[in-house]
Amino acid sequence: MKTTVFLICLSLLAFRASFAQTDSVKGPHRVLVIEIKNEVDAGMASYVERAVEQAEKAHAVILLHVNTLGGRLDAAIKIRDAILNAKVPTTIAFIDKRAISAGSLISLAAKKIVMSSGSTMGAATPIYETGEKASEKVNSYMRGEMKSTAEANHRDPRFAVAMVDETNGLDSSTGIMLPPGKLLTLTTVDAIKIKYADTTAETIDAAIASVGIQTTDIINTEESFGDKLIRFLTSGIVSSLLIMIGMAGAFYTIKTGHFGAITMAAIAAFALFFGGQYITNVAPFIAIVLFLAGITLLLIEVSPVPTFGLAGVLGIIGVVAGLFLALAGDLKTLTPERTTQTFVTLAIALSGVIVLGYVIVKYGPKATWLQKFRNMATTADTTFYASAQALLIGKRGITQTMLRPAGIVLVDDRKIDAVTNGEFISPGTAVSVIQMTGNRVIVQALDEETVTQHDEHTPEHGDTFGGRLPK
Secondary structure: OHHHHHHHHHHHHHHHHHHHHHHHHHOOEEEEEEEEEOOEOHHHHHHHHHHHHHHHHHOOEEEEEEEEOOEOHHHHHHHHHHHHOOOOOOEEEEEEEEEEOHHHHHHHOOOEEEEOOOOEEEOOOOEOOOOOEOOHHHHHHHHHHHHHHHHHOOOOHHHHHHOOOOOOOEOHHHOOOEOOOOOOEEEHHHHHHOOOOOEEOOOHHHHHHHOOOOEEEEEEOOOOHHHHHHHHHOOHHHHHHHHHHHHHHHHHHHHHOOOOHHHHHHHHHHHHHHHHHHHOOOOOHHHHHHHHHHHHHHHHHOOOOOOOOHHHHHHHHHHHHHHHHHHHOOHHHOOHHHHHHHHHHHHHHHHHHHHHHHHHHHHHHHOHHHHHHOOHHHOOOOOHHHHHOOOOOOOEEEEOOOEOOEEEEEEOOEEEEEEOOOOOEOOOOEEEEEEEEOOEEEEEEOOOOOOOOOOOOOOOOEOOOOOEOOO
16 A cells, blocks of 8 residues: 555656646747757867857757768767756757768757758768778767667667667668668658657747747857867868977977077967867867877987987877877777878878978078077087088087987087987087088097087077086
8 A cells, every 4th residue: 555655656746747847848938049060070069068058057948950961979979968968948959951970969869859851860870081881899889879869868779779780770660671781861751750850840940839849039059259269270281280380390499499489389389289179178188298298208308318219209109199199089989080080180290390390401591580590509500511521520529419419519619510429428528520421420529528618609508408518
């Protein structure tokens, strides 16, 4: 008897909660429209998250106006999570022509789905840019996301899985006959038949009315300047340019020892790159940590601290790993397409750095406008080689920078590029020229005490970062 009374009370509470929820949805509400158009990317995810916050503050119904062929899986998952977790009266996906791939995942996150006539939804298998199917690991992840999203809104998960996995197909008992080997793409008629879509409509106003929502007003949202800026900064071409400018500036700073406008441009480029990736939650915090650690190790490598090349190798690994993770994002959602895009972006940036590095080395010393950016205390006199090559052998000089094994040596009050036979030599060390090969000056350390010399350009010579030499 007690059990029966308890069940009756529980049923009444459930009915009351259901009635209250239905009443809150059907009462007059503001409706906030979020546009899901064109490619799904990090900029769109930022825009949707901001719009959802706006809807929550206004206690407004969310309507997703969907017409997309898909895009980045990680961005789609962020949008999906934002819609599922939105604290609003209800959510509606109005599929106006197509919700393909990532678009179908986003649409399934809404409590109600309305489709215009002639629309389609499905075909959500992750693929390469070449059209090849992604790895089973990626497809398994996508199957799970589609299935759980369908279940969250009480839709039959078999159809969501069939949009990703063509292995099993569907039999006639489901309402749709789909042979094995074929992916599921629903038409408007099919979607209504299997209750994936609630109804049809041709306009936003009609879509709202078709699910019984009374509106006070409709708020049309659009991407802000910040959203557009983030989309711009996170695009492949711009990311490549920012990395290229940053790396070229870092190379120039290390090569010339001058910390100025070019160095600041490099810092700004890296700040914009990592800022755009981090704000959209694409770049994990570990990516920034690895990159900064790599830069720190590279600075140690070019300093007088002897690391025998280890800091340089680890620094390069840290920088590359940091840039890769910043571009790739969450490795769990790393699709083959985004992997390819990441490597292409890095390849373009590296190619640009090599070209700029060559230009800096070859033409930099001759460019008069670059003189103000150069540290004359650590810049070689390139006019010396053509006139006095033969006179250098046997000459003695003082290292002006760390030789690792290349650097700058002061010989007869002229700064020249020099290299050792492999050993590292600290700044302020006495050396002698033992060999000339073309413009290549080979030196070795003398068994003399480390000295400090002065010239007319600088009060005290230092390493490439201006540090004082030991006396």
